[in-house]
Amino acid sequence: MKMTNEQKYRLIEQAEPGEIASLQEKVKQCHWRQTFHIQPSTGLLNDPNGFSYYQGEYHLFYQWFPLGTDHGMKYWYHLKSKDLVTWDNAGIGITPGDTFDSHGAYSGSALEHEGKLYMLYTGNTRDENWIRHPYQCMAVMDESGLITKWEHPVISNVPEGYTDHFRDPKLWKDGDSFYCVIGAQRTNATGCVVLYRSTDLHSWQFEGEIRTGLESFGYMWECPDYFELDGSGVLVFSPQGLEPSGDEYHNIYQSGYIIGKPLNTETRTLEHGAFRELDRGFDFYAPQTMVDPQGRRIMVAWMGLPDIDSPTDPNGWAHCLTLPRELILHEGKLLQRPVPELTALRRKREDRVADTLSSERKTYEGFTGTAYELICEVDLLSAKAFGIEFRASATERTVIKYDAVSRKLVLDRSQSGEPVAASYGEVRQCAWNEDHIKLHLFVDMSSVEIFVNDGEEVFTSRIFPHRESDEIHFFADKGEALFQAVKWDFTE
Numbered sequence: 246m247k248m249t250n251e252q253k254y255r256l257i258e259q260a261e262p263g264e265i266a267s268l269q270e271k272v273k274q275c276h277w278r279q280t281f282h283i284q285p286s287t288g289l290l291n292d293p294n295g296f297s298y299y300q301g302e303y304h305l306f307y308q309w310f311p312l313g314t315d316h317g318m319k320y321w322y323h324l325k326s327k328d329l330v331t332w333d334n335a336g337i338g339i340t341p342g343d344t345f346d347s348h349g350a351y352s353g354s355a356l357e358h359e360g361k362l363y364m365l366y367t368g369n370t371r372d373e374n375w376i377r378h379p380y381q382c383m384a385v386m387d388e389s390g391l392i393t394k395w396e397h398p399v400i401s402n403v404p405e406g407y408t409d410h411f412r413d414p415k416l417w418k419d420g421d422s423f424y425c426v427i428g429a430q431r432t433n434a435t436g437c438v439v440l441y442r443s444t445d446l447h448s449w450q451f452e453g454e455i456r457t458g459l460e461s462f463g464y465m466w467e468c469p470d471y472f473e474l475d476g477s478g479v480l481v482f483s484p485q486g487l488e489p490s491g492d493e494y495h496n497i498y499q500s501g502y503i504i505g506k507p508l509n510t511e512t513r514t515l516e517h518g519a520f521r522e523l524d525r526g527f528d529f530y531a532p533q534t535m536v537d538p539q540g541r542r543i544m545v546a547w548m549g550l551p552d553i554d555s556p557t558d559p560n561g562w563a564h565c566l567t568l569p570r571e572l573i574l575h576e577g578k579l580l581q582r583p584v585p586e587l588t589a590l591r592r593k594r595e596d597r598v599a600d601t602l603s604s605e606r607k608t609y610e611g612f613t614g615t616a617y618e619l620i621c622e623v624d625l626l627s628a629k630a631f632g633i634e635f636r637a638s639a640t641e642r643t644v645i646k647y648d649a650v651s652r653k654l655v656l657d658r659s660q661s662g663e664p665v666a667a668s669y670g671e672v673r674q675c676a677w678n679e680d681h682i683k684l685h686l687f688v689d690m691s692s693v694e695i696f697v698n699d700g701e702e703v704f705t706s707r708i709f710p711h712r713e714s715d716e717i718h719f720f721a722d723k724g725e726a727l728f729q730a731v732k733w734d735f736t737e
């Protein structure tokens with residue numbers, strides 16, 4: 246049941262007696278709770294925010310509405326980690342409900358400066374006619390972990406030429422200047438990104454729009470992120486309003502990037518190549534990156550999408566974050582690799598198999614599970630297809646396969662279990678041209694992340710199978726395929 250606006254825009258203190266306990270009780274009953282992904286205790290999680298390294302720890306926040314699975318009053322929930330694997334709950338980071346964030350502390354980012362962590366976020370407000378007015382607000386965390394909001398926004402108006410869809414500031418520092426990009430919509434209903442500059446984090450000048458070659462590319466760009474990687478400039482953003490085209494843009498909204506020469510902050514020009522989607526799966530949105538002390542560019546994203554119901558809604562919670570991935574620039578393209586720290590999730594038990602399949606489908610001793618890591622390398626000999634079915638039973642399966650006839654990698658969740666957003670299609674695919682394929686899967690209770698050939702392509706998806714669907718099958722169609730696989734169970 247959908248909430249009314251009155252129910253949605255409530256703070257935790259305004260919950261009815263027993264309301265949170267009853268949500269917690271429903272959450273406890275849910276067999277789709279994840280075992281190694283970040284998920285909300287109750288309510289709805291969306292974008293990762295404020296991803297940073299401060300005082301010897303990684304800090305990560307997420308958009309959180311605690312009182313239901315609607316997009317209601319958004320808090321920033323705070324997590325900390327020493328290794329990107331185990332996250333400690335640090336409680337609420339930013340509480341909305343003040344004058345300039347009366348209807349939510351929306352997405353934003355964090356940057357360390359002179360021993361403090363500065364968090365720039367969008368305060369969402371609604372006036373009496375329910376018209377939104379965005380403010381860019383600052384909150385600062387000190388060494389003791391105390392987070393204090395500044396009383397006044399640092400950017401309180403939307404510049405001429407843009408609508409109130411103006412949000413999600415991403416900060417960086419270059420020399421003596423601070424910059425931020427903000428996702429925007431022009432008054433002609435096209436999306437873009439604008440640039441602001443500051444020398445003290447207090448006063449911000451509107452520099453103008455980032456000039457890209459994507460003049461008319463969707464109606465709104467959310468969650469922009471600009472960074473430089475190996476001497477190139479990368480702009481990541483989540484455009485809304487793209488029409489499906491070939492194998493691309495089949496989800497409700499997209500997330501991707503353009504790469505070119507570093508941004509010229511004077512002319513604000515970004516010369517770039519084609520827009521590429523970051524992910525080939527069903528559930529990936531609003532990614533955010535940070536650089537860690539080792540110089541790695543690490544990204545996490547929301548493993549979900551706006552305006553899509555989740556099968557866990559009746560269980561009082563929705564959505565989770567992806568695993569952290571390192572971004573690597575390779576031949577003008579971003580590769581995504583799960584951070585090596587994730588090997589800490591592996592338990593002692595390790596199962597291995599090597600076999601040649603000949604027009605058949607097989608299971609192997611030890612190859613079952615509901616939360617595990619699986620690496621499979623295959624050489625397609627004469628087979629027309631090779632694939633893996635996982636979270637499978639007699640009636641359910643999620644399938645990743647290489648179809649050598651169409652030369653496509655294909656993820657099929659049409660038989661995964663409870664359907665999700667099926668009207669957007671239940672198969673995703675992308676072109677693939679190599680006969681040696683490495684599939685690296687992270688399977689959890691209700692998700693899968695598949696890294697192909699060390700991150701050349703990634704398929705990220707939620708799946709909602711029965712708890713008992715734990716089989717893994719390997720198959721080769723119409724010919725032979727040689728493969729080896731290793732699996733680490735994360736539960737035993």
Ligand code: FRU
Nearest residue numbers: 308319351352412413467531
């Ligand atoms: C993206 C988004 C952002 C906004 C936030 C609100 O999912 O719509 O643009 O800041 O979510 O929760």
